[in-house]
Amino acid sequence: MLFNNLLFINSPLEQFEINVVYPLFFFSSIDISITNSTIYVLFSFLFSFLFLFFSTKNLKLIPGRFQYLVEIIYIFIFDILIKQASIKSQNFFPLIFSIFFFFLTSNVMGLTPFAFTPTSQIILTFIIAFSLFLGITFLGILRQGVSFFNLFIPKGVPLAILPLMILIEVMSYCIRPISLSVRLFANMLAGHTLLHIIASFGVKLFFFNAFLAILPIFLLLAIIVLEIGIAFLQAYVFVILSCIYLNDALNSSH
Numbered sequence: 486m487l488f489n490n491l492l493f494i495n496s497p498l499e500q501f502e503i504n505v506v507y508p509l510f511f512f513s514s515i516d517i518s519i520t521n522s523t524i525y526v527l528f529s530f531l532f533s534f535l536f537l538f539f540s541t542k543n544l545k546l547i548p549g550r551f552q553y554l555v556e557i558i559y560i561f562i563f564d565i566l567i568k569q570a571s572i573k574s575q576n577f578f579p580l581i582f583s584i585f586f587f588f589l590t591s592n593v594m595g596l597t598p599f600a601f602t603p604t605s606q607i608i609l610t611f612i613i614a615f616s617l618f619l620g621i622t623f624l625g626i627l628r629q630g631v632s633f634f635n636l637f638i639p640k641g642v643p644l645a646i647l648p649l650m651i652l653i654e655v656m657s658y659c660i661r662p663i664s665l666s667v668r669l670f671a672n673m674l675a676g677h678t679l680l681h682i683i684a685s686f687g688v689k690l691f692f693f694n695a696f697l698a699i700l701p702i703f704l705l706l707a708i709i710v711l712e713i714g715i716a717f718l719q720a721y722v723f724v725i726l727s728c729i730y731l732n733d734a735l736n737s738s739h
């Protein structure tokens with residue numbers, strides 16, 4: 486019986502379940518309960534704030550390791566923003582930097598044992614992507630007025646197919662928050678599911694042959710290194726696409 490229990494492996498999707506930690510209702514009907522997702526989102530914000538605060542609290546001419554790391558990330562994100570959205574976008578740097586650091590923290594945090602990955606939840610990534618989409622759209626209309634809608638009118642298109650092209654451009658524009666959110670969510674979901682499957686296979690293999698269990702361990706370590714790279718890459722892709730969309734709002738395409 487003990488041997489069978491040891492071989493029992495939970496579903497690889499179980500790690501993404503949202504569980505209520507503290508039930509909480511507003512006016513007895515609106516559920517605002519604190520869940521494991523809520524806790525890890527707050528922890529990501531708190532860790533990001535504390536890390537940035539203490540890393541830059543006592544700035545030195547010759548930076549220490551943590552100050553140097555923050556400066557590298559700062560320059561990296563600022564360079565992306567200016568290249569993709571021009572110097573006009575520098576006022577939005579705090580927003581872009583915060584998004585990058587939050588996603589990077591959340592993605593990497595999810596690789597620690599028994600941790601929950603907030604970015605594996607489509608609702609979180611979609612809310613952030615959709616909020617950016619609305620903000621950038623309103624900003625574009627505010628800055629450019631009616632000229633902003635020239636974004637949906639391709640140059641040099643024959644008049645006969647212009648209505649069809651405008652429809653395609655509008656649909657392509659409206660799908661931006663979906664593509665942003667699904668890309669991040671799907672990569673986190675797939676990567677963590679693969680890690681769980683390989684780890685489960687290694688545990689099963691260990692009870693049959695401890696020597697053969699070494700092979701999944703090496704594979705698991707290789708995938709963990711790959712997942713760390715993907716965690717950074719997905720935060721980078723989200724930010725660079727956000728900067729490209731921001732450029733549409735700040736700089737007229739015609």
